[in-house]
Amino acid sequence: MSEDLVRNRKAFHDYHIEDTWEAGLALVGTEVKSLRGGHGQLQDAYVDAQSGELWLKQANIAPYAEGSWTNHDPLRPRKLLLHRAEIDKIVARATRKGFTIIPLAFYMNQKGHIKVKIALASGKTQGDKREALKDRESKREMDRVRKGDRE
Secondary structure: OOOEEEEOOOHHHHEEEEEEEEEEEOOOHHHHHHHHOOOEEOOOOEEEEEOOEEEEEOOEEOOOOOOOOOOOOOOOOEEEEOOHHHHHHHHHHHOOOOEEEEEEEEEEOOOOOEEEEEEEEEEOOHHHHHHHHHHHHHHHHHHHHHHHHHO
């Protein structure tokens, strides 16, 4: 997997990530050009199951600056491309109480195709978020102390 074009940085703060999958996207040309420039946002995006298909909703891909009347709608729903067995497995796991499907990142694979990494996630409580923040801070402090001992 190559470098992320767009990343959902709040996902790991707001959710416990259970499992991840790679999915293709049905995009139009100006969306591809805009994403290659890094002009996208996944903060409020989610994945919805409708009639046996998965759709990425509320993902904001900015209109391409060089586009004309052919530019796309920035918030349009985008179809995710997965095998039927994968879709069935994801939907079955997501229907359990408290689980949702969220996008983690847009990236380009080795062939140059834009993919989205989606995850099965459960929401964190306020206490979980505080605990994670405390753990992160203590780890940083320990790393600082270790780094100071070496020099």
